[in-house]
Amino acid sequence: MKGYGEYKCTDEFWLPQIPAHWQFQKVKRLFSERIEKGHPDKPLLAATQNKGVVLKKDYGSRTVEATKDLHLLKLVRQGDFVISLRSFQGGIEYSHADGIISPAYTVMISSSKMVPGYFRYFAKIPCFLDLLKVCVTGIREGQNVDYKKLREHSIPIPPREEQDQIVRYLDAKVGKINQLIRIKQQQIALLKEKKQAIINQAVTKGLDPNAPMKDSGIAWIGQIPEGWEVLKIKQVSKILRGKFNHRPRNDERLYGGKFPFIQTGDVAQSGKYIESYKQTLNSLGFAVSKEFPIGTLVMTIAANIGDVSILKFNACFPDSIVGFIPRCASIEYLYFLFLAMKPELLKEAPVNTQGNLNVERIGQMLIPLPEESIQEAIVQKLNILDSLYQKKITIIGEEIATLTEYRTRLISDVVTGKVDVRHINIPDSLTIDIEEDFTTEEAVDGDDADTLECEA
Structure with a gap:
């Protein structure tokens, strides 16, 4: 032209x-x-x-x-x-x-x-x-x-x-x-829907289609394999809320140091792992926050509720994010399970508190938990699946x-x-x-x- x-x-x-x-x-x-x-x-x-x-x-x-x-x-x-x-x-x-x-x-x-x-x-x-x-x-x-x-x-x-x-x-x-x-975004949405369906099936029904089943007592799941347990999340993992008790939160005196600081947007924009950060805290900011170790499973409980990812570095975050440190479950298995649970997590967020998810409510929620070897097998299969689907999504993206x-x-x-x-x-x-x-x-x-x- x-x-x-x-x-x-x-x-x-x-x-x-x-x-x-x-x-x-x-x-x-x-x-x-x-x-x-x-x-x-x-x-x-x-x-x-x-x-x-x-x-x-x-x-x-x-x-x-x-x-x-x-x-x-x-x-x-x-x-x-x-x-x-x-x-x-x-x-x-x-x-x-x-x-x-x-x-x-x-x-x-x-x-x-x-x-x-x-x-x-x-x-x-x-x-x-x-x-x-x-x-x-x-x-x-x-x-x-x-x-x-x-x-x-x-x-x-x-x-x-x-x-x-x-x-x-x-x-x-x-x-x-x-x-x-729009057409391409619909293609991505369909791929994500298919991937999510496979994840949901794996973490609630297992990999053996012929396994004998029992009632889980969890309404959104229904039946689970007979050998699986049903536990509260707080029994499976420590749940630690983030912290940032200084107001205003945008006080520039607290930023620009050596301590990585993530917020809900960083979790939403990441995939399975959070591998980079945009903000850091100095010693003043670090003093009013809380640091979580590498490998912590994080979940947003305000704004974009129910997004999850795994830290690839030590990081601080505010009380709009919680960290999970498992006692008796694979961190990766919990990651995939929480992906399947997102609709239920949203239901637990009361509208009259602007959708903020309560830590106590999370701890009381019931989840299915297979033995360690089955968790590992499920994670291995879902990691392969996740990689294949993500490649297709990336190309369209x-x-x-x-x-x-x-x-x-x-x-x-x-x-x-x-x-x-x-x-x-x-x-x-x-x-x-x-x-x-x-x-x-x-x-x-x-x-x-x-x-x-x-x-x-």
Whole structure:
């Protein structure tokens, strides 16, 4: 694809040049701020990095929900843009609905010069994120975009009819790419489902299909082989809760030392083993936390509940994670068993405590336990299975990554004027769904998913 014939320089580091006939204006000339409150009857909204701003009731994630002082929440209209507490990581979000949202967020109304569909694409491109990052105030989890800084920076404004054409072109192209990604994500989901079914069968019924069976007394399992025991988790393993009793948790004085520190996001993003870490504690942080030894089986009990992995290094973690040190079971067998138990663990998390799983509840849960030799045989088979399925999943995941990278580059090149789409004919039939409403797990940062809480 060809670029424009002539370009001009800008005074912004993140976008050094734009087509010569495009305007370059400050954000404050293109957007006004909506600060209206006092609408407690409006529906609550959630700001998400993949779906934009959506009705909270339609977003199937456990997030903190405002239940009082709703009149203090900000009004958002469909078509507005919202700067959330994670916008410096994922861009500014487009609102699909009217509602109310955290007063900590900035609500932007576009002027007549700006086609919302154009800025919706522009607000997520990598170079614009570079601009958002230099407008950040605060530290660690307290970081957010300072709108007073952002509004003094300039962004490109193509002629309005050209913005419309850019939107038509990208809607068609991005829609096709998204369909391909969805198909591949469905393939991954099917592989994971098949793998999980085999794991469930192995850790609850064993490997011998002809083994005599008995009732386990565990509702979700039913029958188990006759020689297996049924024990409480606390009888099989020590259960040790993580610790981090300093508030605020993002106090920078506690970080940057030699002690690895993991959070729920690290567990969610790992596979069977946690082999790397992003954060460390210094001696002050170490003093308010607790270190667990290499080989500890860890489980998340808040945020992304029931995710499990095995430590490959000594590490500290907060009380949103618990560690298991087995007394009479293989650590790997417990890992696979807990994978099978995840739906039951979620049921044990009471909704009225925002889904946090209670350590005492975990300890009282019953599990089937075969003799050591059978545990070893099950683990050996499941390790082979896990490796085979993971290879297939990795290949498809790499294909998704390639498509995602192409989509990002395409959007960025078109909305910044690196390529010219003015004369490309886009039949209406090619304009299809552009939402990134995929079946992927959303990114997790620390103890917070990228769905942002409606904080009163």
